[in-house]
Amino acid sequence: MSERPRLTVLSGPSGVGKSTVVAHMRQQHPEVWLSVSATTRHPRPGEKDGVHYHFVDNDEFEKLIANGELLESAVFAGNRYGTPRAAVQEKLERGEPVLLEIDLQGARQVRESMPEAQLVFLAPPSWDELVRRLTGRGTEAQDVIDQRLAAARVELAAEPEFDTTLVNTSVEQVAAELLALLGVA
Ligand SMILES: Nc1nc2c(ncn2[C@@H]2O[C@H](COP(=O)(O)OP(=O)(O)O)[C@@H](O)[C@H]2O)c(=O)[nH]1
Numbered sequence: 772m773s774e775r776p777r778l779t780v781l782s783g784p785s786g787v788g789k790s791t792v793v794a795h796m797r798q799q800h801p802e803v804w805l806s807v808s809a810t811t812r813h814p815r816p817g818e819k820d821g822v823h824y825h826f827v828d829n830d831e832f833e834k835l836i837a838n839g840e841l842l843e844s845a846v847f848a849g850n851r852y853g854t855p856r857a858a859v860q861e862k863l864e865r866g867e868p869v870l871l872e873i874d875l876q877g878a879r880q881v882r883e884s885m886p887e888a889q890l891v892f893l894a895p896p897s898w899d900e901l902v903r904r905l906t907g908r909g910t911e912a913q914d915v916i917d918q919r920l921a922a923a924r925v926e927l928a929a930e931p932e933f934d935t936t937l938v939n940t941s942v943e944q945v946a947a948e949l950l951a952l953l954g955v956a
């Protein structure tokens with residue numbers, strides 16, 4: 772019987788490659804379930820409501836919080852993000868692995884409410900490479916990039932709070948390491 776924690780949190784600075792690694796992993800293992808967060812951020816080109824995020828306005832987000840529907844929530848770079856509780860609980864009750872891709876504040880809340888959760892930090896090979904990736908993605912204006920890089924300094928300093936650190940040099944390698952941590956491969 773597997774002793775692996777059933778809930779895994781993946782965190783790391785904006786632009787480190789969290790979405791890329793998770794997408795690569797799920798291409799090969801579509802059975803890996805990833806929670807779809809609610810956010811007040813506007814969709815980027817190509818992002819679909821209900822797939823990448825549940826895109827909601829501030830009032831709807833307030834309601835989710837007031838109704839206790841979020842497992843955790845945070846404000847990141849001026850937008851609100853939160854994990855819908857029901858879907859996560861359903862998976863955990865069935866004994867199936869759950870993956871959350873959330874920020875540091877969310878990871879800390881999960882650690883409080885679910886001490887058995889496994890916290891994984893995705894780190895960049897270097898600061899300069901993080902800046903290159905975030906800028907190269909081309910999805911944010913310079914002021915938003917600056918805001919996210921300021922958050923990144925705080926997140927990188929919190930790395931020792933995590934159970935495991937994976938360095939995203941090779942997407943393939945990190946995806947394989949994450950799969951192993953999830954107990955899937
Ligand atoms: N606390 C929390 N953070 C989230 C949630 N969903 C996404 N995030 C985090 O919010 C930050 C910004 O996400 P996003 O705007 O999609 O930018 P990206 O991660 O740079 O692609 C990232 O650190 C995400 O991991 C959530 O439900 N809760």
Ligand SMILES: Nc1ncnc2c1ncn2[C@@H]1O[C@H](COP(=O)(O)OP(=O)(O)O)[C@@H](O)[C@H]1O
Pocket residue numbers: 783784785786787788789790791792904905907908939940941942
């Ligand atoms: N290992 C890697 N090597 C080079 N570029 C990468 C790597 N992983 C991700 N990227 C690129 O970095 C940028 C940010 O990745 P993304 O997955 O959007 O990050 P996050 O979800 O952590 O914000 C994207 O343009 C992506 O293609």
